[in-house]
Amino acid sequence: MKMLNIVNGPQNVSNIVLGCMRMPALDVKAAADMINSAYKMGINFFDHATCYGEGEAETRFGDALPLTGISRDDIVLQSKCGLHFDRGEFDWTKEDILASAEASLKRLRTDRLDVLLLHRPDLLFDPAEVAEAFDKLYDSGKVLHFGVSNITPGQLELLKKYVRQPLVFNQLQFSLDQTQLIDCGLYINNLTTDRSTDRDNGILDYCRLHDITIQAWSPLQKGMFGGCFVDDPEFPELNAVLARLGEKYGVPKTAIAIAWILRHPANMQAIAGTMDPAHLKDICDASKVTLTHKEWYELYLASGKFLP
Structure with missing residues (x-):
């Protein structure tokens, strides 16, 4: 397993995350x-x-961890807040974050939570309130690091104006199917495809410029x-390409699909949401693979894209 040291964040963390x-x-x-x-x-x-x-999900994990013998100090626990589908609203108020x-x-x-993320934007969020909540959680030692989920560069800049902790x-x-994170940069100024549409305001480049680690969900x-x-x-x-490269590297097709994400120089983490240990092993086999530049492009094109 490849381990990452997150700039301004937790150190020695796996580049594959169990969701x-x-x-x-x-x-x-x-x-x-x-x-x-997963730990093994x-x-x-x-x-x-x-x-x-x-x-x-948190309750089940909290009940289960003591049965594993794994020390709390040996794992990183991340949670996200803000989504309230039961109430029909997203909420980043100070009271709700706390x-x-x-x-x-x-x-x-x-x-303590090692990481707390704001989970999708509250359209009414007040960054000063967010900052107050983060300060209280950080100063009390209840949250060590902070971040966001599905947030644009502009929203991040607004938060950073008030929040003193690094995001x-x-x-x-x-x-490989949902590549909108990288498509716009390739198809820029191209009216022949809607892949040229800027759907996220250049968030990939923004995160790389500002030392924000991307966690790829639903990989x-x-x-x-x-x-x-x-x-x-x-x-x-x-x-067909996944199978051929899997045979070359001696890993399942699933591992090649994950290795494609991990090959990107942004040093992303991939979030594996399976609860099947055998499937998780297939995913973790991605750590054995470093795709070549050509193989990465071959997979991208095989997923239905083209070079403009």
Whole structure:
């Protein structure tokens, strides 16, 4: 497993993260087995959110971790706050950030979050309120590092005007199917394709310029939640290249798809959302692979893109 030292953030963290959104489907023992399996594969970074199972994902993890024998000090716990689908609103008010963080700490049975992310933008957010909440959490030692999820450069700049702690992560969707993070830079000024449309205000380059590590969510998904493109008959050309490169490197097709993300010089993390240890092993095999420049482009083109 490749380990990363995050600028202004946690050190020696795995570049593959276990996303725990689906953990409520497991009982406590199965959850403990899943955590143990991930840790033995080299994963020491676990991603949560207050909205995952309306808190059940954090509760299950908090109940399961003591059964694993893994020291709390040997893992990184990240959670996200702000999404309230039950209330029909996104909320970055000071009161909600503080209440969400306290609830996460209680459910995870820990005295601190290593990372807290703001989870998608609250359209009414007041950056001064966010800063007050972050200061209180940081000064109390309850949150060590901060970041965001699905946030634009302008929103980040507005936050940074008020927030004194570095914003060290931005979770963004990125996969061989969902390549909008990089497409605009290639197809710039090209009216023949809507891939030239700037959908995120250059967030990839912004994050690289400002030492913000991108965490790629749904790295194997087609669409937002349309299922996995690996072995999907809708992607015959892509799967043929994945298979050929998998045979070359001695890893499954899934590993090649993840290795494609990790090959990018932005040094991203990939969030694996599976609760199947065998599938997770296939994903972690990506750490054995460093694709060539040509192979990276070959996969990109096989996913349905073209060189302008």
